[in-house]
Amino acid sequence: MKNKAILSGGVLAIFLLSCSPNEKKRELFSKPETDSVTVQKPMDSVTVDSVADGHNSQISLDWSGTYEAVLPCADCPGIKTSLTLNKDNTFMITEEYIDRKSINEDKGTFQWDKAGSIITLKGKLANYKYKVGENHLNQLDLEGKEITGPNKDFYIFKKK
Incomplete structure (x- = not known):
């Protein structure tokens, strides 16, 4: 055995x-x-948003147009925001504070990141970043990261 x-x-x-x-x-x-x-x-x-076949938001999506959202506000019911992106890489943004008589308007240019998925507004006051998606924009934080937490859905702009 x-x-x-x-x-x-x-x-x-x-x-x-x-x-x-x-x-x-x-x-x-x-x-x-x-x-x-x-x-x-x-x-x-290589970034998370790059695609090997060369498609990205900048060249694949119909991103030009007007987007709207009501952003959270610390001392008011919200900020009704309208952002128009033009094909010549210019923009116009209007921020209306609800229940106040305060409206901010700005215009300027925006730039695409290397991956072609994030834009950065360059205006007199506006210096925001957005991730461009199909018929929507996701506003990013000051470091260019997606906003998380219970209010994250308020930072999604829908195309009109």
Whole structure:
């Protein structure tokens, strides 16, 4: 009985050793057989929003137009905001404080980020960032990150 256990252990060891590490490496690095083209970029130039086929918000979406939202306000019911983006990369923004007689208007230009998904307004007062989506804009915080928390949905501008 002891000999069978030793013999079984020896056969198992030979079987495990017969699997060459080179075969495993070949499997890991073999190219898949497809008709698609893979584009590789250096890691420092790749962003979460980039797409290998070159499509992004800037070139793929009908982003020009007017967007509206009612933003949270610390000492009023909200700020009714209207933002118009023009194809020539100019904008106009109107911020109306609800229940006050206060309206701010600004205009200027905006710039796209390298990935073509985020715009930054450059006006006299306005210096906001937005992630451009299909018929909506998501206002970003001052660092360019998505706003989180219970009020995050108030920072979504819908296209008119």
